[in-house]
Amino acid sequence: MKIGKGLTIATALMLTGAMLTACGDKGAGANAANASGKPSAATEKKYKISAMSILYGAAPPDNGTGKKAIEDRYHIEYNYIPVASGEYNNKLGVTLASGDVPDAVLFPYLDAVYFSSINSGQFLPLDAYLNDSAKYPNLAKLPKDVMDTLKSNGHVYGVPRLRGIPGATIVLRKDWLDKLGLQVPTTYDELYDVMKAFSEKDPDGNGKKDTYGLAAGVSNGFPFISLMAAMHAGPSVGWVEDGKGGIVPGEFAPNNKEAVGYLAKLYKDGLIAPDFAIKKDAQIEDDFLLGKAGVVGNWGYTSFNKERLEKARAVDPKFEVVAIPPLKAPDGSEGGYVKGAGFFGVFALNKELEKDPGKLDKVLHMLDDQLGDDGATFFKWGVEGVHYKVENGQKVVTDLGKTEGPNQYQLTNHANEGDWILLSSDTPETTALKQNSFAVAMQGKPYTSQDVGLYSATNAEKGAELTKNVVDGLVTVITGQKPIDYLDQMFADWKSRGGSQILTEMNEAWKARK
Amino acid sequence: MAARIARIDRRHDGWRQRFIRERYLWLMALPGLLYFIIYKYVPLMGIVIAFQKYKPVQGFLHSDWVGLNNFRRIFDTPEIGKYFINTAIISCYQIVFAFTVPIFIAIMLHEIRSAAFKKIAQTLLYLPHFLSWVVVAGIFYLLFQSDGQINHLLASWGLHPINILSNKDNFRGMLVLQVIWKESGWGTIIYLAALTGIAPELYEAAKMDGAGRLRQIFHITLPGIRSTILILFILRLGSVLDVGFEQIYLMLNASVSDVGEVLDTYVYRMGVVNGDFSFTTAVGLLKGLVGMMLIVTANRLARAFGERGVY
Known part of the structure; x- marks a missing residue:
């Protein structure tokens, strides 16, 4: 089943923002190489390293100055292959099938494709290197929680791209709230009232009824992770504990009828666009940014960046947003948001690298370096005078730094904590928004999607199709074509088509991990 | 010599x-x-x-x-039956409507006396063919989505908004209309070529005998392009289960996947996205087999009725 894809997408989007920022230290390349005890560049063999990663927004230039700086830093020939996020899964499938696999490949999700690739021996188990704290100090320091999640068949196959644990929150149009004289909602009923006002009381003041309460759509799943979080059920939250000592997909969790029923009510009362099913990630975000909807249910801290604010303010200069604390659960108890897994995607290394220890060491060193303070600083800022300049003792990113700084070609990054959640492009406003989101996401009783990193063979084979059926079924319930009790039939159907087996396997894996 | x-x-x-x-x-x-x-x-x-x-x-x-495990799996997968039926229905719509419209258009164009008007009409009819499906789908979304131009217009006239993009009832019809709009003009080219091959004396003789325009169409024009229609029909049957991946993939959404998901989109999803190559190759192969059987049968029938067939 889908695992909080909304969140991952949101995180990814933010990251994009992160990657857009650029920065650097002049001569950092040479210094870093020395600092990490590497032999000097002149005597070292120049390896050709290829890496495929996900791209949000515009592609960096093929021969950008940032890429050059990276090549100098590591003394490599760097073949960076950025693939647009919408196309990533297709490209990944084709790349794996072609047999011509780059040295490092990003798997954005621990999904069927990931598990079948590692099970077929295309990628290298990394345990030995990840524990070698002498050679790779930063890899050895990767958070244990994350690494436990990544363990499959007793091995770790990927170096994670670390993200903050705080996940997505409900985000509202603050200027609309103020204009209509409404309070920040604290319960689902209050949120309903806010959305109703957003769609009926003309919050944008253009005299037309052309706004909706909630930005909704269907990509691979629904963008409702933070909206559904306090329900402990419903789409987007991943697998949750069923209260009977096991786990179950959120869509079929005990409280699922209340959760999905809430969405159905929003739809019935016109607070969601009638044809929301045609909207994909990009349109969902646009609906919120461009003033068609007042609430969004999958924005994490990385969502708050300058590009988004600028885009929104080009349409409405008064655009203000606020991330709100978790709603109370329907039974009145304290609610919480779904926590992030602590990473978004992992880099797996081509098995062929085993044959060339020198090259393997180089790839591992690159990943290790990018996780550490020194490397992360280099990637954040780039080269002084090129990607950033120092004004009044402050580093300021240059235009070149924004478009082709090293972060445009970055693989992994520093652990997201403290100031490391900030990008070189962050303004005081986005900094405040990020820090606020980071904080409210952890208020109340945050919890984790239970399925992240769990492997079920049946899920790998049939999961994608079953999930699709569930998404289609949920749309018919939300749009009122089927009654809410249809969820029971969907669950029965899901189980009979292989879901029972998935349930068993996931629960076994979950108990084994506990 | x-x-x-x-x-x-x-x-x-x-x-x-x-x-x-x-x-x-x-x-x-x-x-x-x-x-x-x-x-x-x-x-x-x-x-x-x-x-x-x-x-x-x-x-x-x-x-x-x-x-044959992969083929066995096809018959064990309940979705495939549904997708097969969707494919067959959409294909039938296309053969009944999208295949016949070019014939009508070609005959109408043929009947036009003003050469200038005919040229302009042809050019306008061919144009949509050169738009890619992505563009056509984009235009459709912009026009027909809930806050699209058509609904703005309806609202300003005080009418109810329409929802055709995520409505099961009209999804297949919308697909076929799109195909007709985009491809019909282009489809007339072969018929127009065939029509020029009809001897003008036949029309002259018919006129002498007092045949009106409609009679001429039924007794000279249509029989004159009958074998062309038949050959194109046989060739069309060969791709009866190819209903246009690009178009359907672009128009598909969760609301209509019950009626709109077809074998091609399924193969794409399972094969390219989920990496189940063997299984989807089997599905594709079976699809090709159905097409081949239809071609062979149709060709035999055509020959039995005294036409030439495609081979």
């Missing part, structure tokens, strides 16, 4: 001499032959993965053979 001698000689020559004599013809045919060999016949070898449990690392030389 010389040609005749050459022909007689040819009968007695071995293939070697013939080849040498016809070497320039072969040379001219070479690019075409290479194209078919490299891009059509060599890839056919990939079909073997339908009988394997194909793993990219092992390649098709070393993957395990599983016999």
Whole structure:
């Protein structure tokens, strides 16, 4: 089943923002190489390293100055292959099938494709290197929680791209709230009232009824992770504990009828666009940014960046947003948001690298370096005078730094904590928004999607199709074509088509991990 | 005379001499032959993965053979029945409507007397063919989404908004209308060519006998292009289960996937996105088999009725 894809997408989007920022230290390349005890560049063999990663927004230039700086830093020939996020899964499938696999490949999700690739021996188990704290100090320091999640068949196959644990929150149009004289909602009923006002009381003041309460759509799943979080059920939250000592997909969790029923009510009362099913990630975000909807249910801290604010303010200069604390659960108890897994995607290394220890060491060193303070600083800022300049003792990113700084070609990054959640492009406003989101996401009783990193063979084979059926079924319930009790039939159907087996396997894996 | 001698000689020559004599013809045919060999016949070898449990690392030389397992799985997968039916229904709509519309248009164009008007009409009709489906789908979304232009217009007239993009009831109809709008004009070209082949004397004789326009159409024009229609129909049957992946993939959404998901989109999802190559190759192969059987049957029928067929 889908695992909080909304969140991952949101995180990814933010990251994009992160990657857009650029920065650097002049001569950092040479210094870093020395600092990490590497032999000097002149005597070292120049390896050709290829890496495929996900791209949000515009592609960096093929021969950008940032890429050059990276090549100098590591003394490599760097073949960076950025693939647009919408196309990533297709490209990944084709790349794996072609047999011509780059040295490092990003798997954005621990999904069927990931598990079948590692099970077929295309990628290298990394345990030995990840524990070698002498050679790779930063890899050895990767958070244990994350690494436990990544363990499959007793091995770790990927170096994670670390993200903050705080996940997505409900985000509202603050200027609309103020204009209509409404309070920040604290319960689902209050949120309903806010959305109703957003769609009926003309919050944008253009005299037309052309706004909706909630930005909704269907990509691979629904963008409702933070909206559904306090329900402990419903789409987007991943697998949750069923209260009977096991786990179950959120869509079929005990409280699922209340959760999905809430969405159905929003739809019935016109607070969601009638044809929301045609909207994909990009349109969902646009609906919120461009003033068609007042609430969004999958924005994490990385969502708050300058590009988004600028885009929104080009349409409405008064655009203000606020991330709100978790709603109370329907039974009145304290609610919480779904926590992030602590990473978004992992880099797996081509098995062929085993044959060339020198090259393997180089790839591992690159990943290790990018996780550490020194490397992360280099990637954040780039080269002084090129990607950033120092004004009044402050580093300021240059235009070149924004478009082709090293972060445009970055693989992994520093652990997201403290100031490391900030990008070189962050303004005081986005900094405040990020820090606020980071904080409210952890208020109340945050919890984790239970399925992240769990492997079920049946899920790998049939999961994608079953999930699709569930998404289609949920749309018919939300749009009122089927009654809410249809969820029971969907669950029965899901189980009979292989879901029972998935349930068993996931629960076994979950108990084994506990 | 010389040609005749050459022909007689040819009968007695071995293939070697013939080849040498016809070497320039072969040379001219070479690019075409290479194209078919490299891009059509060599890839056919990939079909073997339908009988394997194909793993990219092992390649098709070393993957395990599983016999007909993948084909058995097709019949064990309940969705496939649904997708097959969706495909068949959409295809039927397309054959009944999208296939016949160009014939009508071609005949109407043929009847136009003003050459200038005919040229303009043809150009306008051909134009949509050159738009890619992405553009057509984009236009449709912009026009018909809930806050699109059409609904703004309806709202300003005080009418109810319409929802055709995520409505099961009209999804298939919308697909076929799109195909008609985009491809009908282009489809007339072959018919127009066939129509020019009808001897004008036939029309003159019919006029002398007092036949009106409609009679001329039914008794001269239609019979005149009958074999063209038939050949195109037989060829169309060969791709009866190809209902236009691009278009459907672009228009599909969760609300309509019950009626709109077809074999091609399923194969794409399972094969390219989920990496289930062997299984989807089997599905594709079966699809091709159905098409081939239909072509053979239709061709036999055509010949039985005294037409020439495609081969």
